Amino acid sequence: MSEEDGHTDGGIEARLDEQDVFEPPASFVEQANVTDEGIYEEFEENWPDAWERAAELIEWEEPWDRILDDSNEPFYEWFVDGKLNASYNCVDRHLDERAEEVAIEWVGEPGESRTYTYEELHREVTEFAAALYELGVGEDDVVAMYMPMIPELPIAMLACARIGAPHAVVFAGFSPDALADRMNAGDSSYLVTCDGYYRRGDPLNHIEKARSGVEKVDQDVTSVVVDRLGDERAVDLGPDEHDYDTLVQEQAGATVEPVTRDAEDMLFLMYTSGTTGEPKGVKHTTGGYLAYAAWTSHAVLDLKPEDTYWCSADIGWITGHSYIVYGPLALGTTTLMYEGTPDYPDNDRFWEICDEYDVDVFYTAPTAIRAFMKWGPEYPAAHDLSSLRLLGSVGEPINPRAWLWYYEHIGGEECPIVDTWWQTETGGMMITTLPGINDMKPGSAGPPLPGIGADVVDPSGDPVGADRAGHLVVNRPWPGMLRTLYRNDERFLEEYWREYSKSERDQWVYFPEDGAKIDADGYITVLGRVDDVINVSGHRLGTMEIESAIVGVPGVAEAAVVGGDHELKGEAVYVYLITEDGQEETDAFRDEIVAAVDEGIGPIARPEEVIFTPELPKTRSGKIMRRLLEDIASGKELGDTSTLRNPEIVGEIAEQIGGADE
Numbered sequence: 296m297s298e299e300d301g302h303t304d305g306g307i308e309a310r311l312d313e314q315d316v317f318e319p320p321a322s323f324v325e326q327a328n329v330t331d332e333g334i335y336e337e338f339e340e341n342w343p344d345a346w347e348r349a350a351e352l353i354e355w356e357e358p359w360d361r362i363l364d365d366s367n368e369p370f371y372e373w374f375v376d377g378k379l380n381a382s383y384n385c386v387d388r389h390l391d392e393r394a395e396e397v398a399i400e401w402v403g404e405p406g407e408s409r410t411y412t413y414e415e416l417h418r419e420v421t422e423f424a425a426a427l428y429e430l431g432v433g434e435d436d437v438v439a440m441y442m443p444m445i446p447e448l449p450i451a452m453l454a455c456a457r458i459g460a461p462h463a464v465v466f467a468g469f470s471p472d473a474l475a476d477r478m479n480a481g482d483s484s485y486l487v488t489c490d491g492y493y494r495r496g497d498p499l500n501h502i503e504k505a506r507s508g509v510e511k512v513d514q515d516v517t518s519v520v521v522d523r524l525g526d527e528r529a530v531d532l533g534p535d536e537h538d539y540d541t542l543v544q545e546q547a548g549a550t551v552e553p554v555t556r557d558a559e560d561m562l563f564l565m566y567t568s569g570t571t572g573e574p575k576g577v578k579h580t581t582g583g584y585l586a587y588a589a590w591t592s593h594a595v596l597d598l599k600p601e602d603t604y605w606c607s608a609d610i611g612w613i614t615g616h617s618y619i620v621y622g623p624l625a626l627g628t629t630t631l632m633y634e635g636t637p638d639y640p641d642n643d644r645f646w647e648i649c650d651e652y653d654v655d656v657f658y659t660a661p662t663a664i665r666a667f668m669k670w671g672p673e674y675p676a677a678h679d680l681s682s683l684r685l686l687g688s689v690g691e692p693i694n695p696r697a698w699l700w701y702y703e704h705i706g707g708e709e710c711p712i713v714d715t716w717w718q719t720e721t722g723g724m725m726i727t728t729l730p731g732i733n734d735m736k737p738g739s740a741g742p743p744l745p746g747i748g749a750d751v752v753d754p755s756g757d758p759v760g761a762d763r764a765g766h767l768v769v770n771r772p773w774p775g776m777l778r779t780l781y782r783n784d785e786r787f788l789e790e791y792w793r794e795y796s797k798s799e800r801d802q803w804v805y806f807p808e809d810g811a812k813i814d815a816d817g818y819i820t821v822l823g824r825v826d827d828v829i830n831v832s833g834h835r836l837g838t839m840e841i842e843s844a845i846v847g848v849p850g851v852a853e854a855a856v857v858g859g860d861h862e863l864k865g866e867a868v869y870v871y872l873i874t875e876d877g878q879e880e881t882d883a884f885r886d887e888i889v890a891a892v893d894e895g896i897g898p899i900a901r902p903e904e905v906i907f908t909p910e911l912p913k914t915r916s917g918k919i920m921r922r923l924l925e926d927i928a929s930g931k932e933l934g935d936t937s938t939l940r941n942p943e944i945v946g947e948i949a950e951q952i953g954g955a956d957e
């Protein structure tokens with residue numbers, strides 16, 4: 296970064312006033328994986344057959360008979376009768392040419408690192424697969440994982456894939472209760488976890504959380520425990536707990552042939568939040584998902600086998616599944632994993648890692664970018680970031696100022712940025728520019744990918760036209776799509792398909808529950824969720840789940856949880872609380888509420904503010920006016936409140952928040 300490049304905030308605004316379209320740098324385009332604009336047309340003319348392009352990036356034991364079976368809409372099937380194994384594709388397939396190349400580059404928070412070549416990855420995945428067999432895990436048994444960012448997590452996932460046992464990874468930051476809920480829902484009798492991990496220098500006790508979760512699981516659970524902390528924390532294992540290292544050593548040199556899986560066999564479950572309190576078990580399958588993860592990694596992230604690629608997400612979320620593990624490894628790339636946070640030991644940790652490992656492609660979330668902006672450009676400027684070729688963003692809308700800061704201070708104006716819209720349910724990226732083809736418009740994700748049908752519609756399902764806000768819909772199936780919600784086809788139909796699949800249109804339309812607008816060039820700007828789901832630092836949280844953790848606290852009569860704007864987190868959790876008669880409205884009681892959320896969901900859902908109120912604003916028909924509560928939390932001007940049954944309450948609440956801010 297040059298000296299005169301120290302753009303101030305004023306500089307950013309001025310530049311955005313001048314320039315709202317950015318061309319991909321020629322140096323990038325010259326080497327990009329996908330550069331032919333004709334690809335959009337090719338997919339249109341040759342749909343769905345063009346999806347072969349995706350499937351051909353991976354290896355099949357037996358080819359598919361049909362690309363798409365849509366005879367039982369919307370329960371689509373892809374690459375029908377194709378046979379493959381995902382672990383084979385991510386590991387064994389690379390042994391001929393890339394055995395000595397690095398598959399996983401792991402950086403621990405305290406500074407140590409570990410490297411797994413494809414050969415080493417193959418060995419450990421095979422040995423752990425043998426250990427899983429030994430423990431009794433069979434094909435189609437769901438294996439839960441509750442682990443932070445340590446290499447044993449992707450190894451365990453790939454070992455499961457090898458033997459055809461779907462994994463269900465639960466984010467390590469979730470509470471024991473949240474783990475137990477998910478293990479019960481998935482009927483998991485196996486758990487892979489660890490003793491602890493490091494956060495900002497301190498060893499955290501994780502096994503205690505895992506154990507108290509397991510206590511609440513209905514079925515008997517066999518656990519495998521990875522020793523991450525060594526001597527820092529000696530753990531005595533119980534009779535149903537097995538030491539990971541011992542298991543792997545016992546299987547030294549074992550061979551386990553990858554199980555032949557049908558394209559439509561389940562690869563994994565991933566729980567995510569929805570409108571009701573109960574988490575949704577999103578089911579992804581082997582063929583379509585893997586082909587889609589590999590294809591988008593190739594076309595959007597531009598990954599090449601010789602790249603070192605870093606996605607800073609956590610593997611406990613879908614981003615990590617698709618773009619730390621399956622996509623990059625299917626392509627034979629080096630994927631980097633970092634255990635810790637960006638501000639430890641100092642605010643330049645990410646740039647130190649990019650510099651040291653010569654990271655080529657970097658994928659992160661707007662919440663991180665906003666933090667980097669706040670810390671200042673001197674942190675990236677202190678490192679050589681010239682190895683970077685492409686930058687990505689995911690998880691929430693990126694505002695143009697953050698986009699431009701990322702472009703200038705991290706990419707040195709030489710890296711395209713892909714702002715990728717997608718969801719747990721979509722399996723992979725759906726709306727984004729192709730970095731070797733499209734111009735970029737800061738703040739807008741871009742057009743739908745080739746072969747993806749997306750539009751913005753009004754409540755009756757008709758397109759709203761250019762530049763008008765409406766609901767985002769996806770009107771054609773795609774290979775990476777979820778197949779159903781685990782053991783709940785009815786909820787799958789209800790949550791995603793009923794809203795816009797009108798029989799008179801004779802078309803099945805998927806509703807992702809986001810608002811959006813589309814411009815005259817077909818670029819889509821995603822505006823955020825339109826359901827009761829909030830996005831805190833790129834983490835998707837259901838307000839109902841949080842509410843149900845709160846209403847269990849004695850003294851609480853009623854609670855409403857909404858998202859309010861937050862400078863760094865995007866959205867933060869606001870709790871409006873009505874206490875029972877006799878319950879004092881004290882700070883100590885607020886702390887109890889916060890503790891209940893920690894326990895029910897985890898610190899990621901911790902409330903920003905708990906606001907006591909004698910009533911909630913309700914319509915005359917008795918519906919809570921959530922939008923109004925959101926506007927109050929965000930400090931926005933409040934619109935018309937005259938339709939409320941109790942308009943006077945609004946002023947009372949707003950006053951309290953104003954007071955709390957001072």
Ligand code: WT7
Nearest residue numbers: 689690691692714715716717718719821824835
């Ligand atoms: C929700 C999905 C995609 C993996 C991480 C989150 C929001 C995601 C973008 C983006 C605007 C975005 C949407 C979506 N979202 N990416 N580039 N621009 N919004 O997965 O937890 O399933 O959350 O994240 O609201 O519905 P998820």
